[in-house]
Amino acid sequence: MNLAKFILTNLECILQEWEDFASTLEPLMNADKKELRDHAEAVLKVIAADLDTPQAEHESIAKSKGLGPQADDDTAAEIHAADRVAAGFTSEQVMAEYRALRSSVLRLWARQVEITSPADVEDMVRFNEAIDQALTESMARYAKMLREAQNLFLAILGHDVRTPLGAISMGAQVLLQDQSLPSKALKVGLRIFNSSKRMDAIVRDLLDFSTSHLGDGIPVDPYTVDLAEICQGVVEEARTFHPDRAIDMTMEGDLAGAWDGDRMAQAFSNLISNAIQHGRPNSVIKVAIRGLDDAVVYEVRNEAEVISPAKLRTLFDPVKRFAIRPPGERVASRIENLGLGLYVVKQIVTAHQGEMSVSSSKDDGVVFSARLPRITPHRRNDD
Ligand SMILES: Nc1ncnc2c1ncn2[C@@H]1O[C@H](COP(=O)(O)OP(=O)(O)O)[C@@H](O)[C@H]1O
Numbered sequence: 001m002n003l004a005k006f007i008l009t010n011l012e013c014i015l016q017e018w019e020d021f022a023s024t025l026e027p028l029m030n031a032d033k034k035e036l037r038d039h040a041e042a043v044l045k046v047i048a049a050d051l052d053t054p055q056a057e058h059e060s061i062a063k064s065k066g067l068g069p070q071a072d073d074d075t076a077a078e079i080h081a082a083d084r085v086a087a088g089f090t091s092e093q094v095m096a097e098y099r100a101l102r103s104s105v106l107r108l109w110a111r112q113v114e115i116t117s118p119a120d121v122e123d124m125v126r127f128n129e130a131i132d133q134a135l136t137e138s139m140a141r142y143a144k145m146l147r148e149a150q151n152l153f154l155a156i157l158g159h160d161v162r163t164p165l166g167a168i169s170m171g172a173q174v175l176l177q178d179q180s181l182p183s184k185a186l187k188v189g190l191r192i193f194n195s196s197k198r199m200d201a202i203v204r205d206l207l208d209f210s211t212s213h214l215g216d217g218i219p220v221d222p223y224t225v226d227l228a229e230i231c232q233g234v235v236e237e238a239r240t241f242h243p244d245r246a247i248d249m250t251m252e253g254d255l256a257g258a259w260d261g262d263r264m265a266q267a268f269s270n271l272i273s274n275a276i277q278h279g280r281p282n283s284v285i286k287v288a289i290r291g292l293d294d295a296v297v298y299e300v301r302n303e304a305e306v307i308s309p310a311k312l313r314t315l316f317d318p319v320k321r322f323a324i325r326p327p328g329e330r331v332a333s334r335i336e337n338l339g340l341g342l343y344v345v346k347q348i349v350t351a352h353q354g355e356m357s358v359s360s361s362k363d364d365g366v367v368f369s370a371r372l373p374r375i376t377p378h379r380r381n382d383d
């Protein structure tokens, strides 16, 4: 009897064996027995049907790497994962279930059939591949659902925080316009205003970080803008908030083209706030924007301690930067900044098919540079 036929004729017995075995695995000990059984049956039927279909070698290799053909509808393994998330299973429990399934089927089969022929061995290899494929699908779906949930959570948090934040900043603005207030009150008002602006920028970066991780990066809407105007606006805003800092700006060439104006302002602003925040105090910050034939190059330069090559490599990737910290330094209280600013800048530049680079040396200081190719503008719906 081949393995496919064996699975279908012994389904009840396999499911019982599986249930017994699964409940001896640590992560599944306290799981509901009936729940353990539910989708296993569907997964097994899919595997049996798969074993009955002839398969070329390249398909077999693809499957063993978890790259099997994807149906449009959700597969049994994907539905299984969704159910497990809903039931509160951990990823270890989902993996343990597949281990249990694999071992129950193979053990029962070996007990009934003497595995001698090459066809039996081939069946066994294909069964293992099919289980791996199902496991890969389940784990991918499981991770995706958790990511989406976290993302939604962050989006709601961001939205909820931004509304009261807007009220704080508006209140501070009203105070700042009241000429009758003593200078001490005005100073406090200015501090409230600056801090709420900064918080809003952090929340915006956090939202961009979470949404860009869903796959498509940061959405941009390129239309014809003048980067000279945008750059000037950002520099002027920085000068207003930090009157004590010298910011030098040079502009040359044609700076009009198709980019997403709001996103460019966000990227420029992140780079300039970094220069203010991380550069040597009292040093001059140099901003330059040059229009070339095929691109615009935007550059922010400041004096600072030389950044080590290892740190330079992970500067645009906060998750990696966080992951390579020694465990003792991962506690929230020891991290001054989330470090999402540069990640967002890079995402914005990449979404415009541009490139971001950074260099750091004793003589030239730290230089961040964005090269933005001239891309074809598209008209906006409301044009
Ligand atoms: N202009 C700069 N000069 C020196 N160091 C910088 C500069 N910009 C960024 N950095 C370094 O890169 C890190 C990451 O920057 P960023 O992603 O904006 O996060 P954050 O500013 O929140 O720390 C900073 O913590 C800092 O160490």
Ligand SMILES: [Mg+2]
Pocket (backbone or CB within 6 Å): 270, 273, 274, 339, 340, 341, 342
């Ligand atoms: Mg920053």
